[in-house]
Amino acid sequence: MLTARIQTAVSLIYPAQCLGCGGLVGSDFGLCAACWADMHFISGTVCEGCGVPVAGEADGFRLECDSCLRHPRPWSQGRSALIYGGQGRKLVLALKHGDRTEVAWTAGGWLQRAAGKLLEGDPIVCPVPLHWTRLLKRKYNQSALLSGALAQRSGLEHIPDLLGRSRRTPPLEGKTRDQRYRLLGAAITAKPRRKDRIKDRIVLIVDDVMTSGATLSACADACLQAGVSEVRVAVLARVTQT
Template sequence: MLLGGIQTAVSLIYPPQCMSCGGLVGSDFGLCGSCWAEMYFISGTVCEGCGAPLPGEADGFRLECDSCLRYPRPWSRGRSALLYEGQGRKLVLALKHGDRTEIAYMAAAWMERAVQPLLGDNPLICPVPLHWTRLLKRKYNQSALLAGSVAKRTELEHCPDLLSRFRRTPALEGKTRDQRFKHLCAAIAAHPSRKERIKGRTVLIVDDVMTSGATLSACTDACLQAGASEVRVAVLARVTQA
């Protein structure tokens, strides 16, 4: 009773706010109606390679988007929770660059729904790594926050330092696909003390955004070289123009 009274008092003093615009909402970690209307969640028929939405109905065969057909992925399957547009893009940028780490808690619920088809064989969950200099500057790895939250919600094994980015690469925003792949070539590898955890395992790599797939490809290659039996990927948002 006492705890309930304290929570009620706190909610009166600090009412829940929309995670995007700051407007009042009914519960913590939620969005107001206006912001929710500008979220483009992915559902229905999707690409098996990256989770991008596809027209039509699933026919029992593997379906892939034009991008995945043009550039075959080294991973087996992928899923995305939403499109990198509207309020979704705003939230991703706030999580990545705006110190809005609390967004990861809300976003993990969306990702949990999207990744259900990828959870067979109890995959080992890991994030896309940051180089230590960028981590020092940013203070956190947004992909690690998402991976940890998804692992907690799905009750799956999680290794936040399974992969290491041992070579610093330039920011990839604005780079072409070829430039992205060139910069990331041989930049990511399995952490030397974590290779035994990868051998023979299915690995699920988590990231915030997929554009060209260069970063996820580098991570997948690192896992496969370390002996992973299969690699799957899950991202919060997909850039469909890539």
């Protein structure tokens, strides 16, 4: 009874605000009707490689988008929660560059729903890594916040430092797909002290945005080289024009 009264008092003093616009909403970490309408959640038939919507209906055969057909992925399955646009893009940028770390918990729920069967088989969850210099500047790795939220919601093992960047690469925004692959090279590797824990296991790699897939490919290759049996990927948002 006392706890309920305290929670009521707190809600009166600090009413729940929309994650997007800051307006009042009915529950913490929610979205108002206007912001919700501008979220492009992915549903229906999707590409097995990256989760982007594809035309047609599932027929028992593997479906892939044109991008995944042109550039085969080193991971087995991939899913995305959102199309990178509208309010979803604003929330991704707020999490990545705006110190809006509270977005990660709600986004972890969106990832959990999108990932679906990718969570089966007791996979280890890990994030795409940041180079230590970028981590020092940003203060946190947004992908690690997302992977942690997903793992906690799903009851899965989370290893936030499974992968590391051995060298700093320039920002990939605006680069072509080929440029992204050349810049990454062998920059991402599995941490030697983690190899025993991941050998012959399934790993689910989490990132905030997928554009060309170059970063996720480098991460998947690093995991497979370290003895992982299968790699899957889940991203918060998928860029549809690459």
